[in-house]
Each structure stands twice: as structure tokens, then as C-alpha cells.
Amino acid sequence: MTSSPTGRGQALVIRGGTVLDAGGERRADVLIGADGRIAAVGTDLDAPVRIDAGDCVVTPGLVDLFAQLGQPGHEDTETIASAARAAALGGFTAVVARPDTDPPADCAAVVREILAIGADAVCDVRVSGALTVGLGGERLAPMAELAALGVRLFADEGGSTADTRLLRRALEYAADLGVTVADQPEDPTLARGGCAHEGEWASRLGLPGIPAEAEELGVMRDLALAHLTGGSLHLRRLSTAASLSMAAAARAGGVAVTTAVTPQHAVLTEAALAGYDPVFLFRPPLRPEADRLAVLAALADGRADVLVSDHWPQPLEAKELPVDAAAPGAVGLETVLGLALGPMGLTLAQALAALSWNPAAVAGLADAHGGRLVAGRPANLCVIDPSAVWSHDPATGASRSRNTPFGGVELRGRVRHTILWGEPVVSDGRVQR
Amino acid sequence: MKHLLSIAELGRDGVDEVLRVADSFAEVNARAIPKVPALRGRTVATVFFEDSTRTRLSFETAAKRLSADTLSFSASSSSVNKGESLRDTALTIEALGVDCLVVRHKSAGVPWQLARWVDAAVVNAGDGWHEHPTQALLDCWALRRRVGQLEGLHIAIVGDIRHSRVARSDVAAFSLLGADVTLVAPATLQPASTVGWAPGPGRLAVSADLDAVLGGCDVVYLLRMQLERQGEPLLPSLREYTERFGLTAARADRLSDKALVMHPGPMNRGVEIAAEVADGPRSLILEQVEAGVSVRMAVLFLLLQGGTP
Numbered sequence: 001m002t003s004s005p006t007g008r009g010q011a012l013v014i015r016g017g018t019v020l021d022a023g024g025e026r027r028a029d030v031l032i033g034a035d036g037r038i039a040a041v042g043t044d045l046d047a048p049v050r051i052d053a054g055d056c057v058v059t060p061g062l063v064d065l066f067a068q069l070g071q072p073g074h075e076d077t078e079t080i081a082s083a084a085r086a087a088a089l090g091g092f093t094a095v096v097a098r099p100d101t102d103p104p105a106d107c108a109a110v111v112r113e114i115l116a117i118g119a120d121a122v123c124d125v126r127v128s129g130a131l132t133v134g135l136g137g138e139r140l141a142p143m144a145e146l147a148a149l150g151v152r153l154f155a156d157e158g159g160s161t162a163d164t165r166l167l168r169r170a171l172e173y174a175a176d177l178g179v180t181v182a183d184q185p186e187d188p189t190l191a192r193g194g195c196a197h198e199g200e201w202a203s204r205l206g207l208p209g210i211p212a213e214a215e216e217l218g219v220m221r222d223l224a225l226a227h228l229t230g231g232s233l234h235l236r237r238l239s240t241a242a243s244l245s246m247a248a249a250a251r252a253g254g255v256a257v258t259t260a261v262t263p264q265h266a267v268l269t270e271a272a273l274a275g276y277d278p279v280f281l282f283r284p285p286l287r288p289e290a291d292r293l294a295v296l297a298a299l300a301d302g303r304a305d306v307l308v309s310d311h312w313p314q315p316l317e318a319k320e321l322p323v324d325a326a327a328p329g330a331v332g333l334e335t336v337l338g339l340a341l342g343p344m345g346l347t348l349a350q351a352l353a354a355l356s357w358n359p360a361a362v363a364g365l366a367d368a369h370g371g372r373l374v375a376g377r378p379a380n381l382c383v384i385d386p387s388a389v390w391s392h393d394p395a396t397g398a399s400r401s402r403n404t405p406f407g408g409v410e411l412r413g414r415v416r417h418t419i420l421w422g423e424p425v426v427s428d429g430r431v432q433r
Numbered sequence: 434m435k436h437l438l439s440i441a442e443l444g445r446d447g448v449d450e451v452l453r454v455a456d457s458f459a460e461v462n463a464r465a466i467p468k469v470p471a472l473r474g475r476t477v478a479t480v481f482f483e484d485s486t487r488t489r490l491s492f493e494t495a496a497k498r499l500s501a502d503t504l505s506f507s508a509s510s511s512s513v514n515k516g517e518s519l520r521d522t523a524l525t526i527e528a529l530g531v532d533c534l535v536v537r538h539k540s541a542g543v544p545w546q547l548a549r550w551v552d553a554a555v556v557n558a559g560d561g562w563h564e565h566p567t568q569a570l571l572d573c574w575a576l577r578r579r580v581g582q583l584e585g586l587h588i589a590i591v592g593d594i595r596h597s598r599v600a601r602s603d604v605a606a607f608s609l610l611g612a613d614v615t616l617v618a619p620a621t622l623q624p625a626s627t628v629g630w631a632p633g634p635g636r637l638a639v640s641a642d643l644d645a646v647l648g649g650c651d652v653v654y655l656l657r658m659q660l661e662r663q664g665e666p667l668l669p670s671l672r673e674y675t676e677r678f679g680l681t682a683a684r685a686d687r688l689s690d691k692a693l694v695m696h697p698g699p700m701n702r703g704v705e706i707a708a709e710v711a712d713g714p715r716s717l718i719l720e721q722v723e724a725g726v727s728v729r730m731a732v733l734f735l736l737l738q739g740g741t742p
Contacts, residue, residue, distance in 0.1 A: 193665075203624040206541035206563025206601060211625075276542025320520040322540030324561070 009034050012424070013045050014383060014417075017053025020348055021060050022357040023372045030058055032379040036422030040375050051417055051424070053383050059352050060370050061093025061380040061418060063359040065153065065182075065260060066236060067311035067333060069095065069125070070400070071117060072110070073102025077313035077401045080114065084121030085398035085431045086333040090309070091415040093380035094124040094360070094369045095333070099135070100157035106130035106141040111149050122418075122425040122433060124380070126363065128153035131170055131181065137162050140170055147177045152364030153234065155182035162188050164221060171231030180258075180362065182234040185218025185243070186284065195324045197285040201270040208324055212240040212291070215284050219243045223250040223257060232256045234362055237310065239265045239284045241294030248303040258362050259298075260306040263332060263339040266295045268405065278319045278326030279405045282310075299340075300350050306362060307354035309336045313401030330404045335392050337384070338411025348386055351413075379422040388414035398431065434735050436548050436555040439564045440605035441632060448573065448609055454731035455574050455724070461498065462727055472501035475737050478531040480523075481558070482508040482538040487698060487722075488558050488567075492535045495729035501737070504531060519543065520550050527551045532737055536560070554736040562596045567729055568697055569602035573610060575717055575724040576652065579693065583635075584611030589646050591617040591678055592656025592705055593667070595624045599656060599697045608635035615650075617643050617678065621667045643678050647687055654695045655680055658705045671704050678705070685710045693717050 014030040019041060031047055033039035064087065070078025080097075087095045097114055099105035105114060111127045118125025129151040133139045137156055146154075154174065161167045161183055174181045191214040196202040198209025219235060223246060226233035238244050238259050247259045264282050269289050272280040280286065298304035312329025319326055340351035360370025368378045389412055394402035418426035425432050434447060443451070461467055477496040479489050489505070496503045506526055517525075526534060533554040536544045541561030548555040559565040576583060588607050594600045594616045607614050608631035615638045616623065623639060624630075631637035640646050647653070658678075660671050668674050675681070680694065685707070694706070694715045702708045711718060 198625045200626040200628040203595075203626040204601075204629045206561050206598060208562075209625055276545040317518050317520075320518045320546075322519065322538065322546070322561075323542050324540045 010049055011039070011047040012049035012051060013047035014051045014053045014058050015045070017056045017058040017383060019058045019373055020352060021372045022353070022370065025349070030373060030381070032419065032422050034422070036379055038373060038375050038377050038379050041373055051383065055385065055387070056416060057348060057384045057386050058373065059382060059384060060356045060360070060373060061382050061420070062091045062337065062355045063363060063365060063369050064092050064095040064309045064311065064333065065306055065359045065363055066308040067095045067097060068100070068313060069097040069114070070313060071101065072113060074313070077315050078399060080117045080121055080125055082398060082400045083311065083333065084118070084123035084125060086311070086331070087123040088418045088420070088425045088431055089398055089415060089429070090333045090335070091337050091382040091384060091418055092123055092333060093382065093418060093420050094126060094363070094365055096126045096128050096153060096363050098157050099128050099130040099155060104130045104135045106133050106135065108142070108145050108149060111146055111151060115149070122420060122431060124369065124420065126365065127151055128155055128182065130154070131156045131161060132166070137166065140166070140173065143173055143179065144177055147179050152179050153182050154179060155184070155236070164225070167222070168225050168229060171225055171229040171233065175229060175231040180232040180234050182236050183218070183222050184236045185215055185222050187214045187217040190214040190217065195281065195285065196273055197270040197287050199270060199288055201273060205273060205276070207273065210285055212242065212287065215240055216242045216246070219246050223247065223255055226250070226255045226257055230256070235259045237262050237265070237284060237308070238304065239287050239295065240291045244294055244298040244303050258305045259303065260308045261295045261299060261304045262308055262310040263336050263344070264310065264330065264405070266292060266299065267339055267343045268292070272405070273323065276323050278321065278323050279330065279403055281323060281326050281328045282330070283328045296344060299344070299346060299354055302353070304354065305358040307336060307340060307351070308359070309333045313399055314403045315401070319403055330406070331394070331397070331399045331401050332404065334397050334399065335404065335406050335411060337415065338390065338392070338413055339406060341386060341413035342411040343409065379419050381419050382415055383417040384413055385416050386413045388412070390414050436544070437566055437732055437736065438544050438548065438555065438557045440566050440569050440602050440609065443566065445609045448570065448606060451570050451728065451731045451735065452574050452577065454735060455727045458730040458734070459727040468498050468500060470500045471734055472496070472499040472737055475532045476502045476504060476530055477533045477535060477733060478504040478506060478526050479535045479558070480506045480526060480537070482543070483559070485537055485559065488537065491725040492558060492729050495726050495733055498726065499730055499733060501733065504529065519546060523547045523551050527553050533733060556732060556736065559598050561598065562601070563598050564602045565598040566602050567725070567732055568599050569606035570732070571721060571724040571728040572603055572654070572695060572697070573606050574728050575720045576693070576695070578724070579717060579720070583607060586612040586651040587615070587649055588612050588652040588654055589615045589617050589643070589650045590654045590656065591643060591680070592658055593622045594618050594656070595622050596662055597656050601630065603654065604630045604637060605632060608632055608637065611635050613638070615640050615646050617641070617646055619668065619677065643684070647684060648689070650688065650692055652693045652695060653680055653688065655705045656697070657699060658701055675704055680706050680710050682707045682709050685713070685715065688715070695721060698722065
């Protein structure tokens, strides 16, 4: 959908680093041509512009499947330009925008607008389409028309697609088009009115609960429909051990399903709400420790394909309401890699699979992002210092919003350089434009 | 003590202290002119985002008997309905020179949030389904005055436990003072978990059979029963509830001779409690209401003055 920009017009070389991509790990220099593509990967390469990658890892850029970019309609909390800067700082070379903009991305005009604004951004901006008109859950959006604009993922944000019959039709129709239907699995009646995981902490705190089974019933339904239709299904933000097991079992049985998890469900538990701070409010809710460990295990063994940023900017006032009325979500583009390598304790290979090549494949972006660093591929990559220990200050972040529970948390692994179509958009940890 | 947010935060020593100070104020309240100058010049605001005539009146009476000035804020007559944020509301009230906010809200945790934003003392006068610590304190005080001490008592709390802030605070307070508690309700009205509710030494149990529990009880504490929560039916009918869980005259006859009956009010006579039981000799219900003023005087005094009265 987006034509490749022409690069910065000057060859550069990344020297002395360890290349880590979907093909494995090796010491190599990466030569990037003036055309914005990788010219060579090997030893003793040189060019007029040199980037020193000693002690660093050179990888395909990260790809985010699930970020609220704010535009159009929520510019008070984020713009595509500010989100793209946050993304580039976090090592992302591509982000897929959520469709719940205002107006939603349910027609060609809105998708074109987002792509047009994103064309100047420091990150490749793609769009996931609304599954239904107005996200209303009643009539299918013009999926073929949007697919022709490059949309590869369709979802109704703001909850699960409630109508089972409609979701069946969407999966059938999507299969013809070669696109994927994403769902946030949840049984809406079982979850109704809840804001915290139903269990020890919600009971202690007197908060209305959502049982794990609300998500798991949604997973069962969605997997059954994917099996029935042969359609490609992506399950967003799985948060319970049983959800991840069921998805893995279905995939082993031939169902075309991929799964994503979030950093908050891998780092925090239901106990985080003990102080009644809505910064810890998420959908689905934070779960008990056993589920957190299951999310981590699934990232480590590949049952969870993707770690999404779940970037969801919120204005301050939306977090200054009672917990059961406040807005869920956190900004996440700048911290997800540092959380993966720090508090989550993933290896570089595990983290990058879940943050780069797996999401690139799910998003249909594997021709330009993720994959392997080899000659001829577009130069979308980043240079990470994997042993750097740092912490994020939301007040000085690139995002327009500050809602994150991870400010001040010790993170590991910092992005030094991000290269987008051959252009260093982040150099030495600073956004270049 | 900076705020009174929950029984758990108050702890055993804090509960004892409030009850002891309440004893002194009960004497004050027995005088011909039940008023002391302890909090002259201080201002107490009752900030009620949810209607409650009884609790508000009890707090305001307590503040006035301590000679504090009182302000009254209620959501229905305020800019909350115009979309003002919780934080703005709290800061605005504090800017009027208020020393203490007595807060009631339909959502759990609001007093914690306000306590982070204001310098004034915050008293939780009921937050959602979570806690109602002064109710538990007055229950303990009234009960202690009648029976001497709570240690070793067996107290059954009967009703909609899941949605009850009174139950959560009472379980914590009774347990701290050494009473064992059994929560009696159908499964639809029991919480998903009671882990962390009873700090001990009193133990906590759960039952769905009032008749099995009744004989061994020293106190039956009945909660107000509502048929619906947010339009969701929790029971087939109130009649069926009364049949299984109501303290009818027949059930009250099976209680031990000394057993007492408590209720936080307002009562649904004929639903969770029979009228003759509510008005009978076992009933501690009016003494609970009376205790409210002394206990709330003690709380306000300890927060705003410190020392001994």
C-alpha cells in the first residue's frame, strides 16, 4: 500500500554488531545503499557514513500490531507524528493503527487519510480496518475496498464482535481476500459491568469482577468459528493460561490462528489495583500471578506469537475518575522492548520474534519488515544495546500522553538507532525529525 | 492517624483507640448539653456522591457536638453532574478551608484517590462495595457495650455479602477483635473470594445454610436485601430469600437465649428481618444508631485533634 520511500540518498554502514534476525545470529556489518535497501551483510564493509554497533545487536525493526495513534479524532492525546516518534524511539519501524479513530477506519477515505498523514512520519504507518461499519457490530465494512488499500487486519475495537453469526461471515469473507480478522475475545454478558479480574483482589477491593471465563468463552467461540470457516483469526491480548492453551491446541489441529499478549499482562497482576490507581486499569483486566506466568511462558515457547505495545494514550482526566469509571490502557511504544528484556526476562531471540518478525508476518508486512537482514531487503532495522539499563520518564516521552504504570521501572535493552527505509530516524537514542 | 479509609489500615490498636475514645464521648452525649469545644474552628465537610441521610446526619451531629463547622456537599446538587472530575471537586472543596472530608461514593476506592489529592483528612463513609469503617466501629462499640468483649463470639453475617461494604468492614473488625464470623448467603450473593478479608485472630467461614449456622450464633447480623443490582436479578424473588435466609420469628426462636440481632439499616421489615425480631429484646439495632454519633465523634477527634479528650 505504501510505496517505498527512496532512502536518504547516502550509503551507510552499521559496523561491528551482532546481526540477529529470523534466520539466527551472526557477527556481521550491514551495508545500506543509497536506495534505502540493504546492499550487503558481511565482514569489513564500509561506507561514507558509519554507525558503530559494537556491543550492540542489529535486528529487523519492531512491528506493532495494535496501537492507538490518536488521529483522526483523539489529537488531544496523540497524533500520528507523536506516536511515530515514540514508536521509532522504541525500535519500531512499522505500527498498525487501531481502527477506533473518530471517525473510525471503516471506509477508504479515513484509511487514506491516516496513510497520507503517516507518509511523513518517522515510522511506517499502516492501518487495521474496522470490521463493521461505524464499529457498530451490525454491517460488514467494505473489506475488499480496504484490502485494496493494503489493510490486512480487521477488527472491531472497544470489545469483542458480539454477534457470532456476523463474525462467522466476516471470517468467511476475509478468507477470500487473504486478510485476517482480529478479535478481543470476551463474552459480553459475562463481562458486563466488570472492571477487575474476578478473584481475590476484586473481592477484597469491592470492585466489580470479570471472570477469566469471560475471555475463555470468547476464545472458544472464535476458535470454533475459525475452524468452521477456515478463516484467518488473530486473538488480541490473551491474558489467561487457558486462553493460550486453547489457542495453541487449535493451531496444532490446523486452525489458522495467531495470538498476541501485552506487556502489562506479562509484568503486572490483579494486586496492582490495591491502591485504586486507574493507571493500572486494563482490558482485559490484570490477572493472578499464575496467568502472568502463563503469558510469559507462552512468549518464551512461541504459543504467544506477538507481544503488542497495546499503546493506548488517555488524557489525565480519564484516569482521575473512580476505578470502575476510568479509561483503561497505557502508552507502551517506548517501553515494550525494555520490559521484554528487563522485567519479563525474555531472551533477545524470544523478544524479537514476538516484537518483529512474527507481527510482521501477521500484519502482512513481511516483504518490508521483520524477516531477515539480507541484501536486497528494505533497510528497516534497529540497533539495540541489549545490556543497557534505563528507566522511562513519561513526562519527557515522545507520546503526547503519560498514562503508564512503567515510569521509573528498571528496563533493560535500549534502542540506539532506528533505520527506516535507509534513513536513520533515531540516532544515538534521539529522534532525528 | 491521618485518614480513616479502612479497618485493615486502622489495625487492632487503632480500633481499640477509637472504641476507647468513643467511650468518653458517650459520656458527653449523656449530658444535658452534649457539646464540647474540642474542634472549635475546624471545618468538616460531608462529601456525599451517593445519597445517605442516616450516615450524613450521624457525621454532622458528631461534628457539631465537637463544635466543628460543617459543610455539606452532595452530588445531586453539584457540578459533578456537569462532568467535573473527581479531583477538581475534591480540590475545590478543600480550597474552602476544609480540614476533613467525609466521603461517600458509589465506586470502591474513591476515598483513597481523594486522599492522594488533598491535604485534608479523609474519612471513608462508604465506598461502593468495599468498606464502611465507621459502621464497623460503631457495630463493635455497641456490641462491646452490651456483651463486654467480642473475643470468642460467633457472628453470622447474613445477606448480600458480595455487594456489601458493611460486610467487608465488619468481617475485618470482628476478626481483629477475636470474633469468628460466618458469611451466610446463597452463592449468587457470596463474593468470589474471601482471601484477605479476615486479618485474624477471629476466623472466617462461609455457608449457604442459615438454619445450620443459627444454633451456634451469638450474634446474627442481617444486611439489607435488594432483589436487583444494576438490573441483574440475583435471586428468583424476595419471598424465596426470606424463606431461606430471612430472620423470621420462627428462626429467632431457635437462637440461643443470649443471642443478639444487628442490622445496619435501613431495614426491609418482613424481608431479611421480621418486624417482631427487629423490635424485640434481642435487637441491638437502635443502640447501633446511637453508637454512631459517639464513634464518629471519636474518629473526627482523633483525626483532627489527637491526644485524649
